[in-house]
Amino acid sequence: MTITSRRIGTLGAALLALALPTVAPAQQQSELTRHMGIDQKLGATVPKDAVFHDETGSERTFGSVLQGRPVLLVPIRLTCNGGCLLIRDNLQKVLYRAEHPNERKLVKKEGPNVLQVGKDLDVVFLSLDPREQPADGAKLKAEFKKKVGYEAEPVMVLTGSLDQIQKVTKAIGFRYLFDPQRDILNNATGTALITPNGHVSAYTVGNSLQTIVLERGLDLAKKDEIGSLADESDKFGCIELGRTVLARRGKIEAAYTGAGVVFIAGFAFWIGSMLRNERKQNQDLGGQPGGA
Helix, strand or coil: CCHHHHHHHHHHHHHHHHHHHHHHHHHCCCHHHHCCEECCCCCCECCCCCEEECCCCCEEEHHHHCCCCCEEEEEECCCCCCHHHHHHHHHHHHHHHHHCHHHCCCCCCCCCCCCCECCCEEEEEEECCCCCCHHHHHHHHHHHHHHHCCCCCCEEEEECCHHHHHHHHHHHCEEEEEECCCCEEEEECEEEEECCCCEEEEEEECCCCCHHHHHHHHHHHCCCCCCCCCCCCCCCEECCCCCHHHHHHHHHHHHHHHHHHHHHHHHHHHHHHHHHHHHHHHHHCCCCCCCC
16 A cells, blocks of 8 residues: 555545544434334234224224235325325225236236235225324225225225224334324334234335235235245335424434435545546556555
């Protein structure tokens, strides 16, 4: 290593030490994500005695939702227009393709379709917000049926009190933050596939819903078998910052962290350029005898 290389290395270490604190907060568990996430509790039993109201206003226990078919449980805020809306839209697309297979431009597999709601599985949306009412569920269901093209009643939407909601979410490992005073509800998006006997068979994490993944999960769930852990590389959080001050703070922290990343990337490029120039000079001079 040449003297110039040593100087660059020393300077780089010093400047990186100053820049890394801006990146550290992004690597640590933030306050926003500490209370939200999906702990995959494969094999866990859902509380069948949890009490809710369906979209018609009728009282239902969670056990009554299990009607001999696997249940795709989707915990969301019904009136959310963020991540919860994205997972709803993606689910609608998957089920629409299953309901209307002849409209596919390319059929990738042969054999019967196993994603027919009301026949192969049931879809249940669980409201995470205890302030939401059956009317909110009825609106979501009507929109969902229209977009998928259902004529029957294969989808159910449940609303209930906070203790009953959390009775289910804790059992299946969905952690979320609900603060009614600040009008905040932060949650991770995903689904849980429940067997006909009420056991968690599989998960999807994030907004992406792939037909082949759901089909494989259903094949196990209908036999009351437990699948493997879901891929978490597409984790997604639906975050509401509530008050303006929190929104500003979030933007500032994001900008601060982003500036640190940009600085390090730029500095790394500068170091690389310096070292390349030095090597070129050494080659032009025939190299430095003795090294070091």
